[in-house]
Amino acid sequence: MVTRQLPKPAEIFELMQFKKPDLNARRRRLDAALTIADLRAIAKRRTPRAAFDYTEGAAEGEISLARARQAFEDVEFHPSILRPATDVDTSTTVLGGPSALPFGIAPTGFTRLMQTEGEVAGAGAAGAAGIPFTLSTLGTTSIEGVKEANPHGRNWFQLYVMRDREISYGLTRRAAAAGFDTLFFTVDTPVAGARLRDKRNGFSIPPQLTPKTILNAIPRPWWWIDFLTTPKLEFASLTTTGGTVGELLDAAMDPTISFEDLEVIRGMWPGKIVIKGVQNIEDSKKLVDLGVDGIVLSNHGGRQLDRAPIPFHLLPHVVREVGRDATVMVDTGIMNGADIVASIALGAKFTLVGRAYLYGLMAGGRQGVDRMIAILRSEIERTMKLLGVSSLEELTPAHVTQLTRLSPVTKDAALAAESASASAAAEK
Template sequence: MVQRQFPKPVEVLEHLKFKTPELDRRKARLESALTIEDLRTIAKRRTPKAAFDYTDGSAEAEISIRRARQAFRDVEFHPEVLRDVAHVDTTATVFGAPSALPFAIAPTGFTRLMQTEGETAGAGAAGAAGIPFTLSTLGTTSVEGVRAANPDGRNWFQLYVMRQREISYGLVERAAQAGFETLFFTVDTPVAGARLRDKRNGFSIPPQLTVRTIVDALPRPWWWIDFLTTPKLEFASLSDTGGTVGGLLDMAMDPTISFDDLKVVRDLWPGKLAIKGVQTLEDAKRFTDLGVDGIVLSNHGGRQLDRAPIPFHLLPDVAREVGRDTDVIVDTGIMNGADVVAAIALGAKTTLIGRAYLYGLMAGGRAGVDRAIAILADQVDRTMKLLGAHSLAELEPRHVTQLERLVPRARG
């Protein structure tokens, strides 16, 4: 029998611990977020539906993004034990220069719509963390503004080849003059994908005050106050910013883009050149043979062709075939630092985070981006230690098994 007694007041007092309340509400909510999914939950609560859905959604039935995220979940790690991992080195080398962590911020369009600090918050947070920041052609901060926000860090620029070629060429020259070191020549957007959430929401640039948007804004007055009291949205490449997202994208993109355009841009650009949107091994080989500096395996976050190949599944073959000759990067679906570690183990030089950073931005501006980076960095560090890897160079394919869920049927 267990012997029971009346609790002693002194012993009860020993168990009473009261946490000092955090008066900074933004800091409190960000500290409560332990994962990127937690940041997503906060972002959804604080952002009007149309802006959140533009960020969170993808094309048509959104099959591509679900498959991409599932592919990272379907990973089995193989740890090595009894290794001293008190300290690990998370430094990656990509395009010949260091990055403190094996991920960079991906290019995202219309970023100040998610939260008014936009690319300035992303670039500043990237610089503070020692990782690269990528500005989109459809970004809402100029190349000069990003350079000012991240003057000593690594800035990359993502290029759409537009119908009016001189606009694209001018952006290439401006990015070079502003000291951007790497250009992402984007090849997966001859036309805009069918982003049905945006169509159903009547999402437009700039947002329109309709009965629907006013009702949606009532619980989120801070978002509209920020939007209406900060400078007008300005796009890096478009002078006409009115209209639907799809209409703007169709105006910006050109289905006649070809290898001739790549040659012109290569001649204009003095820095490193990577091809973003590669989705087959054959294309990866073709671009590598042309001497590009990087291959970005990406299906545009599932926002272009639905049912597109899963970039993470392509990674082992592409890294094995061309990884000695060019830097292989992967994006789409990364929501955890363990996803990043798995990609590095299978041959990626680095990875790109898009939505993961934007959820932080919507949850708390610059501080939210800092929190997203910190969450991923902590997960990378812990996963490496649990795998017994002292550095990224020690991560190898033997550490990872990609479990099969979708297996192609044999052709008759």
């Protein structure tokens, strides 16, 4: 039998502990965000559809992006038991310099359109967290502006080779003069991918006021107030900003980009050079033979060639071939600190996050980016502790299994299927 008694007033008052209300709406909503998905939900509420879809969307049917994210969800971890990991070290050395975490902020274009603080927020947050920040050629803050926002941190520059080569050469020299230590030579954008969301939304630079955009802006007046009361958008490379995103990219990019361009840029860049957008083993080996410092396995966030290879699936094969001779990094689809841990375990030296960063930016400017980094840091630390590892160096391929939903059809299997189909037809 349970003994019952009248509750004591002191015990009731002890339970009635009310949290002091936070009158800062931005801090309140960001504190409530526990995952990148939470930040995304806030960002979607606060950002006009065209700008949000530019971040969210990918090329054509968006198959590449969906597959990349599915690949991370299809990870199986193998923890070790009775191995205390009360304190974990998430720091690493990448491309000759330190990073407090095994990820950096990826280059993103038109960033101030997502939220007016743009790259200044990203660079400042990266510097405060001790991780690298990468400025895009199509960024909306100048090279010098990013250096001012992150004067003591690591700044990297992502370079497109443009039709007017002198523009690319000039940007390379400016980034070097500003003390950027690494150049990301991007090779997967000879032309713009078919980003259908942008076309359907009529997304252009600068945004155009139409009945549709005005209707969409009514519940989001803060975005338009920020946009209209802050300095005009300025791009790191383009002298004109009129037209759709695809038109701007096609006008700037050059489908004749070649290994000769890489040689020219390599000759004028004094720091580390990394090739971004590598998607097979053969190219990885050739680039390492040419002496590059690193490669980023990437399909451009699924925004260029749809049905492109899944970078995370490609990772262990490339690491096996060239991991001893170059820094292998990976991006596309990373939405959780566990994705980063899995990548490091399979041999990546470093990872890059793009959409996760922009979700934080749209959710709350600089504070939102800080929150994004804090969420990923917490997930990385917790995953490492649950695996029983105290440092990134302790992570090995034995900690991860890549579960595959997609298996390539071999030539022998295809011939066997064709033969079986022919036999069945003959029997009929």
